[in-house]
Amino acid sequence: MTTLVLGANGATGxxxxxxxxxxxQYVKAIVRSPDKMPKVLLNHEKLHLISANLLDLIDTELAQHVEGCDAVASCLGHNLTLKGVFGPPRRLVADSTRRLCQAIESNKSEKPTKFVLMNTAGNSNRDLQEPIPIAQKCVVGLIRILLPPHVDNEQAADYLRTKVGQHSLEIEWAVVRPDSLTNEExxxxxxxxxxPTRSAIFNSGKTSxxxxxxxxxxxxxxxxxxxKWKGQMPVIYNK
Structure with a gap:
């Protein structure tokens, strides 16, 4: 089984x-700086690193990288710096999700490819009309205006929900929603x-x-x- 991982240089990826x-498992990873991978992984016989900027790849190149993969997993996100939050690419996650899904569809594999997207508990699953307190709605609305990465996460998940949907022959998907991220060994x-079982704004949980x-x-x-979880947006908390 082979998985293509995006954001493999990141803290979660x-x-x-x-x-x-x-x-x-066999893993292919598209990374801008292969030398930043931990040495314990860098020389692993089942890891194949592709040195590239994902959004710079043309459609045929993306299709080639996706071909033969049983799954695609995206841990892409924005660096928490001024440039990372407000600079380009402002739709890194959404554009990558869209283009990867189109690459999967163009290959017309005999069986569906899994697409697993890392997202955030602050993004609601609008398929379920999740109850959100009015105060949280107001804060999230402000975040949409002030912090472009939140909109990026919403649009990426919405692409899977509404464009790929529940009946695609080429793609099955799941959107993983952690709450406040922590580092554990x-x-x-x-x-x-x-x-969510708690408010991501006013009573956030922890997820390592x-x-x-x-x-x-x-x-x-x-x-x-x-x-159990395909076609859904499961929320994960540390117990």
Whole structure:
């Protein structure tokens, strides 16, 4: 089984890569700076690094990289710097999601490709009309205006919900929504819910990055876990 990982150099992406390799999976990763990968991963026999800026690749190149992959996992996000938040590309996650889905569709694989997108608990699943307190709606509305990365996350998830949908023959998807991210050394117990059980603004929970990587790897490699959560936007909290 082969998975294409985006954002593999990031704090969560590299943990996902490690989780997949530990399960004996083959991993391809598109990264701008391969030398930034941890040395323990860099020389792994089942890891193939593609040195490129994802959005600079033309459609045929993307289709080639996606071809033969059983899954695509995106841990892309914006750096929390002034340039990362407000500079280009302002639709990094959404544009990457759209183009990768189009690349998958162009290959017309005999079986659906899994697409696992890392997102945020601050983004609601509008398929379920999740109840959101008025105060949180007001804050999220302000965030949409002031912080472009939030809109980017919303548009990426919405593309999977509304454009790919539930009946695609080429793509099955899941959007993983962690709450406030923390750094931990080891996988710990965690809970997965259909919708948030607490306010992402006023009563946020904690989710370790390594638990996110573990759950994404479970979605990719575990048939039962995938069947439970495909077409949904599960929320993950540390237990």
């Amino acid at each position: 590299r943990l996902l890569v490690e989780q997949l390799l530990n399960r004996g 080891e996988v710990s117990e965690y809970e997965v819910h259909t919708s 990055r390594i638990n996110v990587g573990h759950f994404m790897a479970e979605l990719i490699t575990n048939h039962d876990t995938w069947n």
